Amino acid sequence: MNTRFSIKSTVGSAPWIWSYAAAAVMALVTITFSRASGGLDLLTASMSFATFFALTGVAQLFVITLGPGNIDLSIPANINLSAAVAMQVMGGSDTMVLIGLLAAMAVGSLVGLGNYLLIALLKIPPIIATLASSFVVQSIAIAYAGGYRVQPPPGLKEFVRAKIGPVPLMALAAILITMCLAVLLHKTPFGRGITALGQNPTAARLANIAVERTRALTYALAATIAAFCGVLLAAFSGGSSLEMGNEYLLSSIAVVVIGGTAITGGRSFLSGVWGASFFLFLLITMLNALGASPGLRLMMMGIIICLVVFLASFRNAGIGQAVFAPLLKASRRPR
Amino acid sequence: MIRHLQLFGTVAGMALLASQPANADTSDMRIAFSNNFAGNTFRQAMIRSFEEVAAQAVADGVIAEARVFNTSENSATEQAQQIQNLVLQGYNAIVLNASSATALNDVIQTACDQGVVVVSFDNTVTADCAWKVGVDFNAMGQLEVDYIAGRLDGGNVLEIRGAAGDPADTAIHSGIADGLARHTNFEVVGTVFGQWTQTVSQREVAGILPGLPQVDAVVTQGGDGFGAAQAFEAAGRDVPIIIMGNRYDELKYWADAKAASGYETMSVSIAPGVSTLAFWVAQQALGGNDLPKDITVPFLTVAQDEVEEVLASTEPGAVANILYTVEDAQAFGQ
Known part of the structure; x- marks a missing residue:
């Protein structure tokens, strides 16, 4: 799944490769330093948890691709509300799983549309508009759920923990969804419109792209993906809780940037989001496995993240090309 | 006034101490709760517990008024201003969960100098004149x-x-x-x-x-x-x-x-109801009961045979709680 079809990207520059390389290093160090041989278990755990980082990151990526200033800070609150709605609608019954999932995604799309309306009608910058809407959404979640944790339906709980060999089914499903979204972003007029807008809104408008409709749909799509992630997260962690989405605010932005996507928009790598998600999970795992003191762990985390982002940054894409040129060639062929 | 009552307590209260410690009438006194952070379930329960016990105490005529004041940000500057305001508003006692162990000491000392009883709990302060209801x-x-x-x-x-x-x-x-x-x-x-x-x-x-x-x-x-x-x-x-x-x-x-x-x-x-212990410590101090300045909050432990009972009395999404009584506060004086 190599998605290098953005207009501006020149052939061969693949900054996303660094996130995978970094993740692989983290995994190797972790396995080397662990007392027991748990390589496959580590793969299972990292794929499960990377799923949540990645789906929130994919949601954020779509918004960020729209161009400078576009960001969705309402993802955590959206997750909290959507998961609560899903778990309540499902009510622990397997027959209601689909309806609950659709209800959550409907809530998500409404949150996204609300974000867009604040930005477009009231002319509020996205960072403020989505922050404000996150307060509203979180308040609704508190009023609606009241801190009550509803158990997920047993079938859904089984699904999110099911594995084919060491590979979690949930992660496979999420990767499949990401691939579909990659096709949407890079191959369809709608997706190319998002990228075009991110590169130059004036040019996009002149090229007859429906700017406002693209923006509205993108915010709605992103929030729907986040809501979907919320349902998986609730099923995986034994029910919804009112703060379970909170840690996905900064991480959703981090995995987009670590994955080589330009924070200014118009140049996006969905595959990088997954590499960065593995990296983020394995980085923490590695530092835990090494058993460093708490201060050292945080310091190492900061340094390593900076290093990977530096390597993946636009200017240094050439280094990646030089080192991974054979890899790239191989990966370009299938399409 | 407080010192006077304390003296009265020491002289006259000895025989009564076991059942009815030296307590002057606090029915015209007002207690404020200055809270530095309200944004999680534990703190919400802490505030609700305080309000519940304080409302009952007001209804019973033990005190005249008790109110909760939250700072919007967990900042020492804001809480220092809030405490100054509470002193100006004439509260007789201030119960506080502090945003800083040391940064509020000056304003607390000023409050003490004006005869205000200050009781810190959970996140306690180091000011000498304040009671500290702390956790070990x-x-x-x-x-x-x-x-x-x-x-x-x-x-x-x-x-x-x-x-x-x-x-x-x-x-x-x-x-x-x-x-x-x-x-x-x-x-x-x-x-x-x-x-x-x-x-x-x-x-x-x-x-x-x-x-x-x-x-x-x-x-x-x-x-x-x-x-x-x-x-x-x-x-x-x-x-x-x-x-x-x-x-x-x-x-x-x-x-x-x-x-x-x-x-x-x-x-x-720790039970979030520790706020109610601080409330009663403040009330006792106002009434002249000379409790020690350093009080360690007991833990709330749940044993194997108690789990069903405690679970039944705990709200979904919340933390197991107990509301402390005036007797709990008085027990620290013995």
């Missing part, structure tokens, strides 16, 4: 290790800490280290930081588990037990003894696992 987190860590040592002869321990750099985290951790120093047949095979949050704890534990040998016990800081259990289950491992932290999720998991397979553990935390 080190003892909590030791309690956890002692429980495990009572159940097992030895084994591997996973430690889930809170947030790096937090004083409570450091204190609980040192208590666990002290406990392990006394029970040398236990070894800590891994340490993760769970941020006292269920989902974070689940992820961190799931990440470190593949590299760990068999884990026999998990020591925790509260809010992380349920997530740890989920991680062990998802990894297909037997769930070891996980010390719970009185959260509804944790008690529910424990009660269910106990019913299903006889799972045994214990649970320990």
Whole structure:
């Protein structure tokens, strides 16, 4: 799944490769330093948890691709509300799983549309508009759920923990969804419109792209993906809780940037989001496995993240090309 | 006035002390609660407990008024201004959960100088004139290790800490280290930081588990037990003894696992109702009862045979709670 079809990207520059390389290093160090041989278990755990980082990151990526200033800070609150709605609608019954999932995604799309309306009608910058809407959404979640944790339906709980060999089914499903979204972003007029807008809104408008409709749909799509992630997260962690989405605010932005996507928009790598998600999970795992003191762990985390982002940054894409040129060639062929 | 009443108390109250300690009438007194942070379920329960007990005390004519004032940000500057305002508004006592152990000392000293009773709790202050209703987190860590040592002869321990750099985290951790120093047949095979949050704890534990040998016990800081259990289950491992932290999720998991397979553990935390203990300490101080300045809050522990009962009285999503009584506060004076 190599998605290098953005207009501006020149052939061969693949900054996303660094996130995978970094993740692989983290995994190797972790396995080397662990007392027991748990390589496959580590793969299972990292794929499960990377799923949540990645789906929130994919949601954020779509918004960020729209161009400078576009960001969705309402993802955590959206997750909290959507998961609560899903778990309540499902009510622990397997027959209601689909309806609950659709209800959550409907809530998500409404949150996204609300974000867009604040930005477009009231002319509020996205960072403020989505922050404000996150307060509203979180308040609704508190009023609606009241801190009550509803158990997920047993079938859904089984699904999110099911594995084919060491590979979690949930992660496979999420990767499949990401691939579909990659096709949407890079191959369809709608997706190319998002990228075009991110590169130059004036040019996009002149090229007859429906700017406002693209923006509205993108915010709605992103929030729907986040809501979907919320349902998986609730099923995986034994029910919804009112703060379970909170840690996905900064991480959703981090995995987009670590994955080589330009924070200014118009140049996006969905595959990088997954590499960065593995990296983020394995980085923490590695530092835990090494058993460093708490201060050292945080310091190492900061340094390593900076290093990977530096390597993946636009200017240094050439280094990646030089080192991974054979890899790239191989990966370009299938399409 | 207060000093006068205190004198009266010492002279006349000796015989009455056991049943009815020296208490002047506080029915015209007003107590304010200055709270530095209200943004999680524990703090919400802390505020509600205070309001409930204070409302009853007002209805019973024990005091005239008690109100809660939250600062919008957890900032010492803002709370210092708030305390100044409360003094100007003529409150007789200020109960506070402090944003800083030291930064409020000046404004607290000024309040004391004007005859205001100041009672700090949970996050206490170092000002000499203030009462400190504090928590011995080190003892909590030791309690956890002692429980495990009572159940097992030895084994591997996973430690889930809170947030790096937090004083409570450091204190609980040192208590666990002290406990392990006394029970040398236990070894800590891994340490993760769970941020006292269920989902974070689940992820961190799931990440470190593949590299760990068999884990026999998990020591925790509260809010992380349920997530740890989920991680062990998802990894297909037997769930070891996980010390719970009185959260509804944790008690529910424990009660269910106990019913299903006889799972045994214990649970320990601070009750959010500690605010009501601080309230009664303030009321007693206003009434002239000379309580010690340093008061250690008892833990709320849940034992194997109590879990169903405590679970039934805990609201879903909340933390097991107790509301303290005036007698609880008076007990510290004896």
